[in-house]
Amino acid sequence: MSQHIQPPAPESGAAAGPAIPAAEPVAYPAEPARPGNIGLGIAAAAVTALVAAAAYGGIMNAIDRQVGYAAVGVGLLIGFAAGKLGGKNPVLPVAGALLSLGAVYLGQLFFIALALADYGNVGLGEVLDKAGVGGLTDIWQEGSDAMDYVFLAIGGFVAFGAAKKASD
Template sequence: MSQNFQPPAPDSFTEAPAAPAARTGNVGLGIVAAVVAALVAAGAYGYIMNAIDREIGYAAAGVGLLVGLAAGKVGGRNPILPLIAAALSLGAVYLGQLTFIALALADFGNVGVGEVLSKAGVGGLNDIWKESVDAMSFLFLAIGGFVAFGAAKKVSD
């Protein structure tokens, strides 16, 4: 009796090929991708605001889109990912606003951003943010979160 038994090859004319496995994604990897996208988008958002010296809704929507696409494409179809993407997008827009404040202070004081961060710290930047926040700032936060939720949901379908 032979130990090297090989099943017969399928007849390519009569047997259908196996269906590809359904894409389930990796939720953990999706979250990591969304965090990385949120950090990159926050920096870009802050630099864009500094370059034009104001906030714009399209940039906040871009932050949400980038975070949502990263979460949905990498993480696949999971109902928690759009919520996580929305929360990360809110954080990214907020960090972008803090980046803008740090860059503006660095420009004003003719110093580097590192010096601003070492002297003011995140708490000091947050205090300045609280004094300058208005309804539009909250609208931009909401736009980023809304777009991230929708993008993550759409690309994972």
């Protein structure tokens, strides 16, 4: 059981001690704005683009078709990396969108390479060595349809918005 002890009341006529001023609220300085580092933002977005392209191609190979959500994921990852690490620089959403376009495209090329390796029962390295990017691009152009371009646009659009949102 807790007891609360009150100090004795001053005797009548006795002088009260010095008055203690009320505590004033302490004002802390505002958190400084996070400076942007455009180089770090673009570098992070570029590395993320390469990883996302490989994942995108791998997902398409595993399910044997394209999925819009995967292109959205590519754009989100790249845009987030650009905006979060690069800050509010207006170049970063544009760079993120362009890198996302490239990542979705590379992912589609990677899907073609994986499919050729599976079809020919050869290693991925052999397909990349013999076909090269030019040969994979030729195959992509022959087989591409409107949806391929829609997926490119989706990735770029999402990356632009994600970069702007992540920099807030």
